[in-house]
Amino acid sequence: MAETPAELALETLKTLIFTVYYLLEAFILLFIPWSWRMKDITEDTVLVTGAGSGIGRLMAIKFAKKGAKLVLWDINETAIEETATEIKKYGGRVFTYKCDLSKRDEIYTVAEKVKQDGLDVTILVNNAGIVTGKKYLDCPDNMIEKTMAVNSMAHFWTVKAFLPSMLRKNHGHIVSIASSAGLVGVTGLADYCASKFAAVGFDESLKYELNAMGKDGVHTTVVCPYYINTGMFEGVKTRFPKVLPIVNQDYAASRIVDAVLINQEIVYIPRVLYFFLALKGLLPFHLTRLICEFMGNQTFMDTFRGRAKQN
Numbered sequence: 241m242a243e244t245p246a247e248l249a250l251e252t253l254k255t256l257i258f259t260v261y262y263l264l265e266a267f268i269l270l271f272i273p274w275s276w277r278m279k280d281i282t283e284d285t286v287l288v289t290g291a292g293s294g295i296g297r298l299m300a301i302k303f304a305k306k307g308a309k310l311v312l313w314d315i316n317e318t319a320i321e322e323t324a325t326e327i328k329k330y331g332g333r334v335f336t337y338k339c340d341l342s343k344r345d346e347i348y349t350v351a352e353k354v355k356q357d358g359l360d361v362t363i364l365v366n367n368a369g370i371v372t373g374k375k376y377l378d379c380p381d382n383m384i385e386k387t388m389a390v391n392s393m394a395h396f397w398t399v400k401a402f403l404p405s406m407l408r409k410n411h412g413h414i415v416s417i418a419s420s421a422g423l424v425g426v427t428g429l430a431d432y433c434a435s436k437f438a439a440v441g442f443d444e445s446l447k448y449e450l451n452a453m454g455k456d457g458v459h460t461t462v463v464c465p466y467y468i469n470t471g472m473f474e475g476v477k478t479r480f481p482k483v484l485p486i487v488n489q490d491y492a493a494s495r496i497v498d499a500v501l502i503n504q505e506i507v508y509i510p511r512v513l514y515f516f517l518a519l520k521g522l523l524p525f526h527l528t529r530l531i532c533e534f535m536g537n538q539t540f541m542d543t544f545r546g547r548a549k550q551n
């Protein structure tokens with residue numbers, strides 16, 4: 241049905257009013273301490289994938305300290321047991337499941353087991369990730385497929401498994417750990433960047449769908465960190481650590497947990513990434529490329545060693 245001029249005028253007015261409202265809201269929130277805005281998660285069950293190492297482990301421990309029940313997934317059984325032991329030391333409630341996130345059937349099977357064990361996941365943190373770390377033409381096909389499977393496809397399957405119950409209660413939170421490599425392309429990370437761009441795109445679409453459904457109790461957070469000192473990107477160097485530092489893993493984990501607790505939709509770490517991303521949208525391509533090169537370049541990956549063992 242065609243829109244009448246009156247309807248269009250009304251919607252324009254509404255859009256203008258909300259423009260002012262959202263800008264004011266964001267401005268006022270700048271002055272309200274985060275600790276005042278944090279939600280209580282003592283009744284929540286948090287599932288963290290890739291909880292056996294790095295920020296996955298640290299986030300799991302931090303969520304447990306906030307009183308949530310934890311469900312840990314990882315392909316490495318020894319590693320998640322270590323995380324669980326750590327959580328139990330603080331008296332936390334924790335359950336571990338071995339799951340290979342590159343396998344859809346396994347994800348669905350393990351998700352079913354979690355539900356049968358009476359665990360109702362209300363906060364899902366898709367964190368597990370892998371990196372090939374080779375120039376595109378040197379990436380073995382199976383590693384490209386595995387990178388897409390773990391870093392992007394797994395998000396589809398875990399969300400499909402746990403979102404319906406969140407929607408029924410209109411209570412939940414989907415967290416996607418992507419990367420700054422999900423916003424900007426990098427030499428030597430073609431498969432990784434593609435997988436992270438996919439995770440960012442999935443999150444953004446999900447945000448709009450949830451909003452259109454009116455499910456205001458189901459939140460989403462996408463996280464795009466620059467390099468973190470977990471060992472995943474061992475050997476990578478940054479040229480100007482004052483401007484673009486390698487992020488400390490404990491800081492990153494705290495920042496992410498806090499962002500979830502205040503329902504922040506988008507998190508870039510460190511904050512200077514917001515500025516670089518805005519520039520990318522405005523400048524001619526070759527100027528963006530020049531700035532990237534100047535910043536330490538598209539040669540970060542030249543010194544990459546990564547983890548000793550690859551899955």
Ligand SMILES: NC(=O)c1ccc[n+]([C@@H]2O[C@H](COP(=O)([O-])OP(=O)(O)OC[C@H]3O[C@@H](n4cnc5c(N)ncnc54)[C@H](O)[C@@H]3O)[C@@H](O)[C@H]2O)c1
Nearest residue numbers: 290292293294295315340341367368369419467468470472
């Ligand atoms: N470290 C960084 O510089 C950095 C930067 C930006 C984003 N990230 C992202 O943050 C997330 C966590 O990174 P990290 O540095 O803590 O990594 P990490 O390597 O320390 O931990 C990743 C965990 O995922 C698990 N895992 C790997 N493949 C799996 C599979 N097929 N099934 C189940 N579990 C699997 C590993 O066993 C490990 O415990 C990843 O998604 C990564 O891409 C990392």
Ligand SMILES: *[C@@H]1O[C@H](CO)[C@@H](O)[C@H](O)[C@H]1NC(C)=O
Nearest residue numbers: 292316317318319320322549
């Ligand atoms: C599994 O985790 C343990 C403990 O963190 C670690 O020592 C081991 O190297 C990991 N195994 C693999 C295959 O990554």
Ligand SMILES: *[C@@H]1O[C@H](CO)[C@@H](O)[C@H](O)[C@H]1NC(C)=O
Nearest residue numbers: 479533534535536537538539
């Ligand atoms: C950036 O990379 C290019 C090409 O790989 C190289 O020629 C140049 O010297 C590098 N610049 C810096 C500042 O590292």
